[in-house]
Amino acid sequence: MTRIRTVAFIIWIEMIRKKDVYVLLILLGTLLVALVSLNIFGLGGVVGYVKDVGLLMAWIFGWILAVNVSSRELPQEETRGTIFPLLAKPVTRFELIAGKWVGSWSIVAFATLVFYLLIMGIVLARGGAFSPVTLVQGYILHCAALGVISAIGIAFSTRMNHDAAASISYVLTGTAFLVIPRIPEFMARETGFGAGALMFLYNLIPHFEVFDMRKRIVHDYGTAGWGTFFLVLAYGILLISLFILVAWLAYRKKRFSRGDLG
């Protein structure tokens, strides 16, 4: 555990020193304040609108950050050559993968927490309110989704460079977010092979929509049932474990060489 924590901690220090997260947070914070200040269709004063826009931005921001950070870590170790002294220590490939996941995910979860607090601050300042339990549930499931995205980014980055791993992770997770929830509609119009293929796709790609409690938070539908909540959380943990396993299988025998055979 110490080794996993150390690998994760290095990511934290790098993010803090290189100030990437600050820039993104300030940028998105400014954008959020600007958006909620605009009086679109006269909705500027409606607290629900602020919650809706704020949470949507938190999801977009978390998604971008999760893909970027997770898919960058392993290729970066290789390009800057730090993988050599790191693997020369008694660190297993699994510990390295797990450490990278813990580091990437915890940074993104922390940044998302800051964003949630910012949204809460704006809503409270406008006289609105949140159900704290629903909000905590929403945040935890949001973090579970970010954990899955981070694991996907790491899995792809074991065998690809940063750009390729990030692109394919964006496509996969973006499809999962936007297209997968609509597949049942498409299936209703298909028969035979088409319906079968859609069903296969529907079951293959992670269902991020189950982690999304935005509507519940925005419209005050109340807390989710605890049974359902833990089931979704277990689904998230299962997906994370699965993608970490895939990452480890792809990485455990990977050869590292400088290219010259000296």
Add this chain to the structure above:
Amino acid sequence: MKYAVEIRSLTVIFSSRRGAIKALDGLNLNIKPGQVFGFLGPNGAGKTTAMHVLLGFIAPTSGEARIFGEDVSESIARQRIGYLAEHPDTYTFLTGRELLVMTGHLFLMKGKHLRFRIDEVLNQVELKEGADRRIATYSRGMMQRICMAQALINDPDLVILDEPTSGLDPFGRMGIRKIITGLRERGKTVFFSSHELSEAELICDHIAILSKGRIVTEGKASDLVEAGESLEKYFMRTVCAHDEDQRSELGDQARILREL
């Protein structure tokens, strides 16, 4: 006898677009504990590849390698190793001291013991003053020294150095030589590759010359080199005797020099 390094029939084949490249061809090697072992060979001979197998970066195509009796594929084999790569690449956003703390944690060292050991290695590599500065601000020599310090943090029994003096000025080279001599005095095993043959001659108990992935000769430098001959001359003679490409290249160079 338990060797510090034991390599048996080690073969490594890399697949590339131009076909398979045999980097190591049935390599056999034993290094006794406490030896300073010089691993010499021309570029592309397979020195770094052999080291990378020992460190677990590359799984061999066939054969086996052990460190103090442990199979190199097990992470426990690296518990007693210190490694300095040819290129001193490290986390430049950390300070020197932070790098050593992180490295110590990877060896499960902590608390007072780790703090004491950090001060000790900083003294050993003479980097006490710059330790709290970001590594990004270090010179090439300081970078090499902090990387050496992280290689020594766990007080390793086997230190693997891949061309440790490459790119260093004479003072830097002397510093590295001093560290290696110090390690020898403390009974540590040092396995290092170098193109600086005069350096190898000076500090090695034993040398092996590698050509095309095989050891072509090994022994004490004083036993191998004939009277009045330098190690450099012996090295070139030996490599050319086993490597047609090197021979023709050397022939071309000799001809050009004669023509000039």
